[in-house]
Amino acid sequence: MGFMRRAGSAMRTAAVAAAGLVLLAGCGGGASGDGAGGGAAAKKDGKGADGPARGPAPTTHLKAVPGVGAGLRSRIPAASRQVVAVYGKGxxxxxxxxxLYDKGAKGWDRxxxxxxxxxxxxWTADHREGDKRSPVGVFTLTDAGGVLADPGAKLPYTHSAAFTPPSYWAKSTRHDFDYVVAINYNRAKGxxxxxxxxxxxxxxxxxxxLHMDHxxxxxxxxxxSRSGMAAVLRALDPARHPVVVMGDKAHLSA
Structure with missing residues (x-):
């Protein structure tokens, strides 16, 4: 199985190179990149963007994913046993x-x-090219990759230098795509x-x-954060049909 997995990963990497794919296809496709114009460096040691944060509710054995109303809840596939919930502030x-939530015999656990x-x-419920807003919705998670070697992902992982941001992007973004999970919004799964x-x-x-923060x-x-991305990559399991549920609080709770 290990050999088959490595062979599959190698074939995906070769396919990327052969197709001449460009990084600008990623992260909204904006030529300026996610971090154009710079921005404050991520805070460290659990005090900001590089550390764990309190979730919207405490929790184990939950009947439903907190903060997600009937509208989006109905779009979570019945087979899904893992949810990455993105709670936008506004x-x-x-x-x-x-x-990150995982569903066990007694319900959802954080x-x-x-x-x-x-x-x-x-955020927007009608995402358009270049609007600089994240799309609200429920999307499957099937593919991963990054500049760095596979940290132990269960999802198929493409290890390639092609993820490196262009040199003209802000320096703060240089490691954004060291780890990546593709969100299946308007893309070819698999x-x-x-x-x-x-x-x-x-x-x-x-x-x-889903990528590293700048x-x-x-x-x-x-x-x-990098540690968060590594943890998510190791946790997401295609056998558990992971999805991301994402939006601002008002859209999520509707």
Whole structure:
């Protein structure tokens, strides 16, 4: 199984190189990148974007994922046993909290929580190319990758230098894509996060990822600390059909 997994990963990496895919397909596709214009460096040691944050509710054995109303709850597939919940502070805010939930025999248990950022202009239920807002919704998580070697991910992982941000992006973004989980918004599932395909058309945007934080809002992605990304990558299990449920508090609770 280990050999088959390594072979599959190698084939995905080779496919990325052969196709000549470009990083600009990722993270909203903005040429300026998620961190254009700079931004404060992420705080360290649990005091800001690089450390765990308190979640919206305490909790083990929950009947439902906290803060998620009937509208989005009904869109969580019945087979899903893992949820990455992104709790945006407000519709026009770039601040958020990411909480990982896992469903056991007695209900949903919170497994981890991290300070986060989302689109620098906030959230939208009708995401468009270049709007700098993160899309509200429930999206499956099937593919991962990054500049760094696989930290022990269960999802298929594409290890490639092609994730390195362009040199003209702000220095604060240099490690944004060291670890990445593709959010399946307007993308081809089962492909590298670098795959630029947008099944619903270019105007609907795409390249929405969960990636490492640089201390400020993004072009539409969701970002957390390096330790958080490593923990999420090790936890997400395709056999548990993970999804992300994301939005500002008002949209989430509707």
């Amino acid at each position: 519709v026009n805010s770039a601040d958020a909290t990411v909480v 497994k981890g929580s991290w300070a986060a950022h989302n689109g620098r202009r906030g 492909t590298s996060p670098l795959d630029p395909a947008r099944p619903d058309g270019q105007a609907k945007g795409g390249g929405i990822w 201390g400020s809002g993004t072009s539409g992605c969701v970002s957390i």
